[in-house]
Amino acid sequence: EPEVTQTPSHQVTQMGQEVILRCVPISNHLYFYWYRQILGQKVEFLVSFYNNEISEKSEIFDDQFSVERPDGSNFTLKIRSTKLEDSAMYFCASRTDRSRQFFGPGTRLTVL
Amino acid sequence: GENVEQHPSTLSVQEGDSAVIKCTYSDSASNYFPWYKQELGKRPQLIIDIRSNVGEKKDQRIAVTLNKTAKHFSLHITETQPEDSAVYFCAASPTGGGNKLTFGTGTQLKVEL
Numbered sequence: 001e002p003e004v005t006q007t008p009s010h011q012v013t014q015m016g017q018e019v020i021l022r023c024v025p026i027s028n029h030l031y032f033y034w035y036r037q038i039l040g041q042k043v044e045f046l047v048s049f050y051n052n053e054i055s056e057k058s059e060i061f062d063d064q065f066s067v068e069r070p071d072g073s074n075f076t077l078k079i080r081s082t083k084l085e086d087s088a089m090y091f092c093a094s095r096t097d098r099s100r101q102f103f104g105p106g107t108r109l110t111v112l
Numbered sequence: 113g114e115n116v117e118q119h120p121s122t123l124s125v126q127e128g129d130s131a132v133i134k135c136t137y138s139d140s141a142s143n144y145f146p147w148y149k150q151e152l153g154k155r156p157q158l159i160i161d162i163r164s165n166v167g168e169k170k171d172q173r174i175a176v177t178l179n180k181t182a183k184h185f186s187l188h189i190t191e192t193q194p195e196d197s198a199v200y201f202c203a204a205s206p207t208g209g210g211n212k213l214t215f216g217t218g219t220q221l222k223v224e225l
Binding site for chain 1: 144146148154155156157158161163201203205207210211212213214215216217218
C-alpha cells in the first residue's frame with residue numbers, strides 16, 4: 001500500500017540556520033499538508049497546498065516558512081532561520097479529493 | 113477558528129473492557145471527523161472517520177458516533193487489547209478550502225493485562 005515518505009528522519013541544526021524538510025506524497029494525491037507536533041503535545045496545522053499554491057496557512061506559518069513542490073513528486077518545507085522553538089516533529093500529509101489525510105513518518109527537527 | 117476539546121487525557125482499562133474517548137468541536141462548518149492512533153515516535157495513523165451526514169460508523173471493534181446538534185463525537189473501542197495502547201487524537205475539518213485538520217489534545221490509552 002502506498003505511503004507518504006519523508007526525509008530526513010532526524011535533522012539537527014544550529015539556531016539561525018536554514019533547513020529543508022522533504023516529503024514525497026502518495027502519487028495520485030492532490031492536496032498536501034505540513035503539520036508539526038511539539039513533544040507531548042497535539043498535532044498542529046501549518047499549511048495546505050493545492051494546485052501549486054498555498055490554500056491555507058496558520059499563524060505559525062510566518063515569513064520564515066515556505067513550501068514548494070519543485071517537481072512532480074516532492075513537497076518541501078523550508079524554515080529560513082530556525083529558532084529554538086521550531087524544535088518539533090514535522091509531519092507531511094496528503095490526500096485525494098476525498099477528505100482522508102495520510103501522514104508521513106515525520107522528521108524530528110532539533111534546533112540547538 | 114475551530115477548537116477541538118478531547119477527554120479524557122489519560123485512560124486506563126483492563127484488557128477486554130471497552131474504552132470511550134469524547135471530543136467536542138466549536139465550528140458548525142466542520143463536517144469531517146477522523147480519529148488517529150499514534151504509537152510512540154510513529155506517524156498518526158487513520159483508524160476511522162465519519163462525515164456529518166452519518167450518525168454512527170463501525171469497523172470491527174472500533175466505532176464512532178457523531179451528534180451534530182451537540183457538536184460532539186466519540187470513539188468507542190470494544191474488547192480492548194494491549195496493542196490498542198497508544199495516543200488517540202480526534203480531529204475536525206470543514207470541506208472546502210484547505211480542509212485542514214484541527215486536532216484534539218490526545219488521549220493516552222493504556223490497556224492493562
